[in-house]
Amino acid sequence: xxxxxxxxxxxxxxFRTKLSAAMMLxxxxxxxxxxxxxxxxxxxxxxRNLQQRFQAELSSLHRLQEVRHAALAERCRVLASxxxxxxxxxxxxxxxxxxxxxxxxxxxxxxxxxxxKQAASTLHARFYRFLQSTGAVLPPPSLKDVGMLSTAxxxxxxxxxxxNKQQTGYLSRAELGEDMxxxxxxxxxxxTETGDLISALVVGFKPFELTxxxxxxxxxxxxxxxxxxxxxxxxxxxxxxxxSEIRNVVTNGDxxxxxxxxxxxxxxxxxxxxxxxxDSLFPPAYEVCIYPLxxxxxxxxxxxxxxGAAGALLLLGGFVASHFVAVRFSKPVEQLAVxxxxxxxxxxxxEAALASTAEELxxxxxxxxxxxxxxxxxxxxxxxxxxxxxAREDFSPEVYEELSALLHQTHRLTGVIDDLLLLSRLDAGHxxxxxxxxxxxxxxxEWLDDLxxxxxxxxxxxEKQIPAKLYxxxxxxYTSLIVQNLLENARKYNRIxxxxxxxxxxRNRDVCLVIGNTGRPIAPAAQAHIFERFHRATSDxxxxxxxxxxxxxxxxxxxxxxDLKLVRSEDDWxxxxxxFRVAQPAPDRAS
Amino acid sequence: xxxxxxxxxxxxxxxxxxxxxAEAAVEGRVELPKSHSAPVMAKRYEIITRGGVLATQPPxxxxxxxxxxxxxxxxxxxxxxxxxxTFVPALLPxxxxxxxxxxxxxxxxxxxxxxxxxxRFDLGRYRPEERPIPSEVFDTSGVVTLRCDIHEHMxxxxxxxxxxxxxxxxxxxxxxxxxxxxxxxxxKAWIDSKTTREKPVTLKSGETVQVNFP
Numbered sequence: 001x002x003x004x005x006x007x008x009x010x011x012x013x014x015f016r017t018k019l020s021a022a023m024m025l026x027x028x029x030x031x032x033x034x035x036x037x038x039x040x041x042x043x044x045x046x047x048r049n050l051q052q053r054f055q056a057e058l059s060s061l062h063r064l065q066e067v068r069h070a071a072l073a074e075r076c077r078v079l080a081s082x083x084x085x086x087x088x089x090x091x092x093x094x095x096x097x098x099x100x101x102x103x104x105x106x107x108x109x110x111x112x113x114x115x116x117k118q119a120a121s122t123l124h125a126r127f128y129r130f131l132q133s134t135g136a137v138l139p140p141p142s143l144k145d146v147g148m149l150s151t152a153x154x155x156x157x158x159x160x161x162x163x164n165k166q167q168t169g170y171l172s173r174a175e176l177g178e179d180m181x182x183x184x185x186x187x188x189x190x191x192t193e194t195g196d197l198i199s200a201l202v203v204g205f206k207p208f209e210l211t212x213x214x215x216x217x218x219x220x221x222x223x224x225x226x227x228x229x230x231x232x233x234x235x236x237x238x239x240x241x242x243x244s245e246i247r248n249v250v251t252n253g254d255x256x257x258x259x260x261x262x263x264x265x266x267x268x269x270x271x272x273x274x275x276x277x278x279d280s281l282f283p284p285a286y287e288v289c290i291y292p293l294x295x296x297x298x299x300x301x302x303x304x305x306x307x308g309a310a311g312a313l314l315l316l317g318g319f320v321a322s323h324f325v326a327v328r329f330s331k332p333v334e335q336l337a338v339x340x341x342x343x344x345x346x347x348x349x350x351e352a353a354l355a356s357t358a359e360e361l362x363x364x365x366x367x368x369x370x371x372x373x374x375x376x377x378x379x380x381x382x383x384x385x386x387x388x389x390x391a392r393e394d395f396s397p398e399v400y401e402e403l404s405a406l407l408h409q410t411h412r413l414t415g416v417i418d419d420l421l422l423l424s425r426l427d428a429g430h431x432x433x434x435x436x437x438x439x440x441x442x443x444x445x446e447w448l449d450d451l452x453x454x455x456x457x458x459x460x461x462x463e464k465q466i467p468a469k470l471y472x473x474x475x476x477x478y479t480s481l482i483v484q485n486l487l488e489n490a491r492k493y494n495r496i497x498x499x500x501x502x503x504x505x506x507r508n509r510d511v512c513l514v515i516g517n518t519g520r521p522i523a524p525a526a527q528a529h530i531f532e533r534f535h536r537a538t539s540d541x542x543x544x545x546x547x548x549x550x551x552x553x554x555x556x557x558x559x560x561x562x563d564l565k566l567v568r569s570e571d572d573w574x575x576x577x578x579x580f581r582v583a584q585p586a587p588d589r590a591s
Numbered sequence: 592x593x594x595x596x597x598x599x600x601x602x603x604x605x606x607x608x609x610x611x612x613a614e615a616a617v618e619g620r621v622e623l624p625k626s627h628s629a630p631v632m633a634k635r636y637e638i639i640t641r642g643g644v645l646a647t648q649p650p651x652x653x654x655x656x657x658x659x660x661x662x663x664x665x666x667x668x669x670x671x672x673x674x675x676x677t678f679v680p681a682l683l684p685x686x687x688x689x690x691x692x693x694x695x696x697x698x699x700x701x702x703x704x705x706x707x708x709x710x711r712f713d714l715g716r717y718r719p720e721e722r723p724i725p726s727e728v729f730d731t732s733g734v735v736t737l738r739c740d741i742h743e744h745m746x747x748x749x750x751x752x753x754x755x756x757x758x759x760x761x762x763x764x765x766x767x768x769x770x771x772x773x774x775x776x777x778x779k780a781w782i783d784s785k786t787t788r789e790k791p792v793t794l795k796s797g798e799t800v801q802v803n804f805p
Contacts (some may be wrong), residue, residue, distance in 0.1 A: 083738040092738055093706035192743070284731070 012334040019326040020319070027318030031311035038307055039300065046296055047270065052178035053219065054272040054289045061208050061287070065168070068205065069185055073166055076201050079104050089198050090191060097130055098140045101201075106555050108203065109145065124205070126182055130189075132202040135159040138199075147204065148471050150175065157184065159281050162197045164188055169282025170225040171204060181223045181230040183207040184282070220292075224250075225285035226275065234290075238264055246273060246288060261293070268293040360429065368424035372417045379417060382409040419548040422481075423533070426555045433559060436480045437471040437583040440511060444502055447480070460491065460517075461499035470504055472511050472580030473558040479580070482564070483513070484557050485549040486576055490517035493574065514567065516575035527566060555577070615794035618767040619802040621760050621780045623650040638681045638746035642797035645736065646783035647749055652804075653684045653750050653781040654766045655757030656792070659776070663755065666690055666728065671737070671747055673701045678737055678747030684757045684781075685729055685749060692726040695719040709733025709751055716741070734784050750781055765803075780804040 079085055084100035105344040106311050107123045127147025130138040140146040149157075167186040172179070182204035207223055222231025223238075229243035241264045249260055250273070263272045272289040277501060386407040390400060425431045443465055451465040452462070472479065490500045498518030505512055522530060529535050531554050534547040554564040557578050567575040624646070638645050660693040667689045672679045674696040685691060695701050695717060703725070705714040711731065729735060729751045737747030750757075760766040760780075774793045780788040788804045 081743055083743045084706070086743070087704070087706035087736070087738050091706040092708060093711070096706050096711070203665050 003497070010328055011069055012337055015333060016326045016330045019329060023322030023325065024315070024319055027315055027322065031314050031318075035120065035304070035307050035311055039304055042303055043296075043300060046299075050219070050270060050291050051272065057221075057289075058274055058287060064208050065183075067292070068166070069533050072185050072203060073187055075105075075108065075228065076189060079201065080189035080199075081192055085189070086192060089189070089543060094132075094138060095141060097138060097199075098142075098146060100291060101128070101130070102145045105203075109147065114353060118177050125203045126206060128155055129202045131157070131159065131186070131202060133162060133196075133198055135161045137202075142233075148175065149173075149204075157202050160199075160201045162188055162283050164197055166432075167280050168277040168284060168541060169280055170207070170223055170276065170285035172225045172228045174224075179226065179230055179232070181207055186281075219289055220286060221289040223276070223285055224288045226283055229288060231288065231290070242269070242271075242288070242290065245269070246286065249273070250284075253444050262290075268297065270296075284340045287539065290388070311399060333403045365424045365427040368420050369428070372421040372424065375413070375417050376421075379413045381409055383407060383414070387412060419552050423548065423552055423555065426552075426559065431559065433475045433478065434551055435473040435475065435560070435581075435583070436458075437585045438581065439585070440470045440472045440479070440483075440504060440513065441466050441468050443476075443480055443483055444487075444504070446482050446511070449489055457495060460494050463499060463501040465501070465503040466508075467504065469585065470506075470511055471583045471585040472560075472562075473583035474580060475563075478556045479560070482553045482578060485553040486513075486515045486564075486578065489549060489576075490515050490574075493517065494519045507579075507584065510562070511580045512577055513580070514575060514577045516573060520575060521569040521574055522566070527569060530566060531564075592672040598699070599650050602732060614770045614787065615773050615796055616767065616769040616771060616799040617656070617792060617802055618779060618793070619763075619804070620771075621652040621654060621764040621782065621788075621804040623652060623760070623762075624782065638678070638748050644785045645734075645746065647682045647748075648741060649762055650764075650782070651682060651762070652751075652760045652766070652767060653682070653757055654760060654804075655684065655752045655754050655779055655781070656768060656771060657752075657754055657777045657789075659756055659781055660699070660772075662688060667787045668692060670694060670724075671749070672696045673703070673739070673745070676739075676742050676745060678745060679744075680684065681749065682759070685751055686730065686757070687729050687751055687753045689751075690726050690728045691749060692745055693722045695721065701745075702742055703737060704740055705735050705737055707803055710735045710749075736784075739769050746785070778802055781798045787803040 082100070082104055085097065085104065088095075088097040088100050105125070105128055108128070114198050125147065127149050129140065129146065129149070137154055139154075143149070150173065153171060153175070156171055161489075163186055165188065169184045169186070171182040171184050173182070174180075175485070183206070184202055184204045186293045187201045187203070188197055188198065189201060191198045197403075207345070220231055220233050222229055222234075224230075224243060224246050227243060227247055229239045229246065231239055231242070234242070242262070245262045245264065249262075252455065260271050262269050269292055270291040272291075273286040276285045276287050278284075355371050386403055388404050389395070389405065395403070425559070444464070448462060448464065487500070487502075491586065494517045500518075501514075501516045503516075505514075528533075533551045534549075555562040557580075561581050562579040564576065564578045567577045569575070605682065607673050610731065638647060641802060650690075663686065667686065668691070669683060669685055669689055669694045672694045676697060676699075679696075683691065693703050693714060700716045701713065702716040705711060710726045710727065711727050716723055729749060732751045732753045735749040735751060737745075739745040750751070756768055756771055758766050758768050771794050773796045775791065775793050778790045778792045780790075782788065788805065790802050792800055792802055794800060
């Protein structure tokens with residue numbers, strides 16, 4: 001049993017390990033998937049949030065710009081309708097244009113502070129200029145009131161022709177060693193007299209700071225124009241690198257608005273840009289917003305760690321849970337394994353026993369058959385010799401008597417050998433019967449006649465109660481042997497003055513033949529063994545027999561799908577009952 | 592008022608005996624641009640701009656004799672009033688050196704100025720009761736556009752000519768210049784700010800020359 005349980009435990013342990021491993025794998029896969037999805041969604045949503053913030057800020061900037069443009073347009077409209085401005089423009093008094101405009105634009109220019117401190121949200125302009133009808137800049141008589149502007153920067157204001165609607169542009173310039181960008185608005189001035197485009201007013205403002213309020217978000221914004229990026233909060237090399245990046249993106253994509261990831265000096269940035277002045281006569285300018293991804297990446301990293309830790313915890317929990325589940329699941333399996341192992345061992349033992357039994361049976365059967373055959377010839381020789389001796393006439397009568405007894409013994413021996421031979425064939429399963437309808441009534445009658453004719457038969461009364469033409473299924477030879485054995489026994493174990501009763505009757509599909517006889521009954525302890533081979537009901541040597549008869553009779557009866565059993569044996573009466581299958585008589589026999 | 596003045600001028604002309612008028616005279620007709628508006632019953636002229644050209648509406652012309660004439664000893668004084676947010680008269684021809692007063696006859700401020708090359712001036716804002724009446728001396732010939740800084744639609748024209756001999760046509764374009772010295776001159780007709788026609792005339796004392804500007 002221990003030898004069986006040992007591999008069992010190993011198998012169960014292996015099953016448990018596999019189960020836990022599978023469950024761990026599932027948990028791990030789920031965790032990994034969750035981690036991946038969470039990370040992806042976090043990254044995407046962070047990017048989307050930034051994009052949305054950029055868009056929101058841009059749109060608010062555009063609203064501010066629109067307000068400014070509207071205010072400016074109104075200002076210009078008023079300005080353009082001013083008699084002095086008109087007088088200056090129409091009456092060829094351009095030298096009086098700036099002085100005349102000075103009063104009109106005074107509130108636009110006044111409160112001029114250092115440009116860096118100037119609040120962008122106000123309508124305070126940094127400078128203004130008028131354009132001639134050719135599009136060239138009208139040089140101001142003095143820079144005092146119109147705002148400082150270098151000659152190179154002023155030249156950038158010139159247009160090929162005057163625009164007939166408001167334009168927005170951006171001017172990138174280096175003033176006093178400081179890079180700065182101006183948002184410039186050009187408003188056309190139409191003559192109220194001719195309706196012609198006579199001039200245009202260019203006003204430069206400090207651009208709106210896109211992320212002035214949300215400086216803490218890490219988002220930085222600037223303006224890219226003419227290949228230069230103005231983003232003062234970044235170091236100069238980074239600005240230049242970003243500017244060329246943006247130039248690439250802008251020139252390649254030709255998209256008015258986009259976002260992309262750029263890597264500048266090894267630092268990743270999320271880059272948004274949108275053209276500020278579509279359909280403008282001025283060079284395209286882009287609002288550029290960069291968001292250093294380092295923070296986001298760190299945040300993602302932290303998040304990844306957190307999720308990883310959570311995943312590890314989950315995994316641990318999953319491990320414990322799966323272990324418990326595996327143990328619970330494996331218990332019945334373990335039991336099953338133990339049971340099956342035990343039953344397999346038992347079956348193996350039984351199979352081995354069966355095999356050896358069959359082998360032994362086979363061997364003994366073969367032995368019996370061989371022995372019977374080997375015995376038959378010497379017995380025949382012996383009997384022939386005895387009969388020849390009996391045929392001689394020169395022996396004394398005692399010798400004849402002795403010879404006759406010996407001859408009788410050889411007959412007995414032959415009978416035993418025949419029985420053994422038959423039994424061995426039965427045991428080996430070689431005995432095949434070809435059932436036919438046997439007239440049992442006739443068979444019994446014949447044997448009863450033979451019985452009374454036997455020389456040493458005691459005086460017994462025979463009662464018979466057999467219906468005529470009772471047919472049973474069987475082979476005549478073996479059916480006859482059964483009946484003979486039973487009748488001989490009934491005579492052999494009878495007492496003097498006893499009786500033999502033979503009765504046959506139909507019962508269902510069977511024919512029951514009951515043979516009873518008077519005489520000393522079989523001892524109760526021996527009754528169970530009377531059908532065993534070489535068993536003798538009594539040790540009474542006077543009764544002839546070799547202990548194979550009942551056994552053979554029963555085997556034959558069973559071969560005929562019938563049976564033989566002892567009905568009772570008591571009070572001077574022993575009764576056997578043999579059952580045969582009933583058969584319809586063959587037509588030739590019935591006639 | 593100007594109409595009245597014209598009428599009185601005509602009356603004087605007819606009343607004066609020919610013997611007094613020993614000098615030459617020019618008369619004729621200036622072909623005026625067609626007026627697109629309906630005939631104006633109220634005899635009020637104003638300056639209109641069409642295509643950047645200033646002219647009176649209905650059209651009037653100024654005919655003047657160009658030459659070198661002695662300057663007057665005492666500068667003349669003329670007036671252009673601001674009344675009902677217009678300049679009255681809308682077109683005033685003056686000789687170089689004439690002082691023009693700009694009385695304000697409205698109940699509001701006016702701020703008369705001009706950026707014209709012939710005369711730049713700025714009278715600033717003033718009320719009707721401003722005394723002395725704001726005035727300017729026009730000593731360069733040319734067209735001076737008058738504007739009001741407060742009322743952007745107001746336009747007035749002063750035609751400064753370098754001659755004492757000038758006259759405004761009537762609504763049909765008829766004119767008559769008298770008391771002219773004899774000799775060869777150029778007779779000019781100013782029709783609008785961009786159009787001035789010119790014809791040579793030879794004047795003889797006591798003769799009236801007919802000149803028509805097509």
